[in-house]
Amino acid sequence: MKKEQREKLVFSLLTLTAALVVIPTLLMIGYIIFRGIGTISWEFLSAMPRKGMREGGIFPAIVGTVSLVLGTMIVALPLGVGSAIYLTEYAKQGFLTRTIRLAILNLAGVPSVVYGLFGLGLFVLFLGFGSSILAGALTLACLVLPVVITASEEALKSVDFSYRQASLALGATKWQTIRHVVLPHAAPGIVTGAILAIGRAAGETAPILLTVAAFFLPRLPQSIFDQVMALPYHLYIISTQVPGMPESIKYGTALVLLGIVSIFFAIATAIRIRFKMANR
Amino acid sequence: MSKISVKDLNLHYGSFHALKNINLDICEREVTALIGPSGCGKSTFIRSLNRMNDLIDGVKIDGEMFLEDQDIYQPDVDVVSLRRRVGMVFQSPNPFRKSIYENVAYGPRRYGIKSRNQLDEIVERSLREAALWEEVKDRLKSSALGLSGGQQQRLCIARALAMEPEVLLMDEPTSALDPIATSRIEELIDQLKKEYTIVIVTHSMQQAARISDKTVFFLMGEVIEADDTQVIFTSPRDQRTEDYVTGRFG
Numbered sequence: 001m002k003k004e005q006r007e008k009l010v011f012s013l014l015t016l017t018a019a020l021v022v023i024p025t026l027l028m029i030g031y032i033i034f035r036g037i038g039t040i041s042w043e044f045l046s047a048m049p050r051k052g053m054r055e056g057g058i059f060p061a062i063v064g065t066v067s068l069v070l071g072t073m074i075v076a077l078p079l080g081v082g083s084a085i086y087l088t089e090y091a092k093q094g095f096l097t098r099t100i101r102l103a104i105l106n107l108a109g110v111p112s113v114v115y116g117l118f119g120l121g122l123f124v125l126f127l128g129f130g131s132s133i134l135a136g137a138l139t140l141a142c143l144v145l146p147v148v149i150t151a152s153e154e155a156l157k158s159v160d161f162s163y164r165q166a167s168l169a170l171g172a173t174k175w176q177t178i179r180h181v182v183l184p185h186a187a188p189g190i191v192t193g194a195i196l197a198i199g200r201a202a203g204e205t206a207p208i209l210l211t212v213a214a215f216f217l218p219r220l221p222q223s224i225f226d227q228v229m230a231l232p233y234h235l236y237i238i239s240t241q242v243p244g245m246p247e248s249i250k251y252g253t254a255l256v257l258l259g260i261v262s263i264f265f266a267i268a269t270a271i272r273i274r275f276k277m278a279n280r
Numbered sequence: 281m282s283k284i285s286v287k288d289l290n291l292h293y294g295s296f297h298a299l300k301n302i303n304l305d306i307c308e309r310e311v312t313a314l315i316g317p318s319g320c321g322k323s324t325f326i327r328s329l330n331r332m333n334d335l336i337d338g339v340k341i342d343g344e345m346f347l348e349d350q351d352i353y354q355p356d357v358d359v360v361s362l363r364r365r366v367g368m369v370f371q372s373p374n375p376f377r378k379s380i381y382e383n384v385a386y387g388p389r390r391y392g393i394k395s396r397n398q399l400d401e402i403v404e405r406s407l408r409e410a411a412l413w414e415e416v417k418d419r420l421k422s423s424a425l426g427l428s429g430g431q432q433q434r435l436c437i438a439r440a441l442a443m444e445p446e447v448l449l450m451d452e453p454t455s456a457l458d459p460i461a462t463s464r465i466e467e468l469i470d471q472l473k474k475e476y477t478i479v480i481v482t483h484s485m486q487q488a489a490r491i492s493d494k495t496v497f498f499l500m501g502e503v504i505e506a507d508d509t510q511v512i513f514t515s516p517r518d519q520r521t522e523d524y525v526t527g528r529f530g
Binding site: 160162163164169171172173184185 | 332363367368372374386387436
């Protein structure tokens with residue numbers, strides 16, 4: 001085979017593999033939209049569920065998922081970014097930092113149901129938060145911390161040494177250099193980590209099942225110590241536990257979950273673009 | 281008059297003896313050029329003048345280095361305030377991804393200056409001193425990354441001048457620039473030496489000959505010869521200096 005032909009063959013094969021990755025994603029999203037769009041109505045989005053969840057809306061589950069995602073980010077972002085700054089900027093590279101990094105890597109590999117059990121043991125029972133938004137958000141925060149830390153660390157490390165050097169040479173302190181030069185340069189990368197974390201926090205079922213999610217609770221939470229319904233768990237219930245559930249409601253619920261995650265992504269992406277513009 | 285006076289300075293990177301028994305005086309309001317082949321220690325030396333080598337792990341320094349009457353390697357010396365007195369410009373232009381204005385105001389802001397008027401004045405003075413004001417005065421708010429390489433380097437000089445340092449260190453400031461931008465920087469250095477003590481590392485012997493009053497020749501971590509630039513280039517005492525400046529090696 002000639003060089004040119006081989007070049008063409010390899011190129012087409014690689015195009016094909018890339019396309020194969022895109023196709024299932026598009027199919028899945030397309031199918032959910034196709035099956036679920038008919039269910040979406042103002043009532044479905046804003047009403048309480050009725051008649052054993054077979055009618056009415058999914059408003060409490062939407063509120064639950066949004067509050068869980070926000071709570072998770074409020075806890076995980078400062079903790080994650082803070083520890084990433086410590087690891088990259090302050091800690092002496094050695095046994096301790098290697099151990100911490102190994103721990104983070106391992107945390108990322110722990111199955112989510114184990115986080116659920118951990119949250120149940122620590123937050124719900126031992127600390128006495130009960131089954132609540134607080135316990136659920138803290139559990140999800142533990143789950144997404146590795147993602148936030150790893151992405152932030154990469155972002156911080158990728159800031160060119162010459163910028164730190166320039167800042168220090170101008171008589172800035174180390175913290176001033178981090179605050180005014182390193183963090184602004186790293187912000188888009190940190191936001192990318194946050195986006196990944198939001199996706200996981202919104203979609204996980206096992207951890208919230210054990211720490212916060214209610215089977216059926218047709219009212220809104222009054223405080224962070226209340227239980228809530230949440231979309232992924234709701235979807236699981238109506239798909240497996242409720243006989244005679246109309247298909248359309250299942251797909252509608254899946255579509256809403258997809259929509260909420262997309263809205264969070266859009267917000268994060270907008271922030272990311274703003275940082276990038278400000279950096280230019 | 282001598283501004284910086286170095287006595288028996290030794291520097292080790294781990295087990296590598298990078299600077300050996302340096303004794304040197306750097307005169308006030310003059311341009312001192314540091315020349316020598318790659319790896320001779322001239323960059324290491326200039327970075328020890330504002331303790332930038334502190335940032336590198338495994339560097340050990342002994343000896344004395346006086347900035348006027350203060351030994352800057354004493355443990356009680358505040359590195360932050362030392363670096364305000366001894367500013368630095370690096371090899372490739374490295375403006376922050378901020379506006380032109382914010383680049384120049386960076387040092388003063390970190391120092392704690394908040395007044396808008398005061399900052400405006402500092403920015404204008406520094407940009408004028410760096411011969412950049414006329415080119416950028418209408419777009420101070422736009423990004424520094426939109427400037428050409430030569431303008432960026434003058435911005436970095438302005439940024440350093442904003443702190444009103446006494447000494448300005450320049451580590452091969454023109455090596456990433458084209459000849460026209462280079463000659464503008466050289467003119468600028470000639471202007472700046474009226475106010476500032478300047479130490480410059482350069483790979484170009486023509487540049488050292490053109491702009492400096494004193495020249496120091498480094499070889500393998502030692503100072504071989506330090507004298508008036510004219511003497512170094514016309515009648516050096518050491519054979520190795522002569523070989524280097526006449527281009528026989530390096």
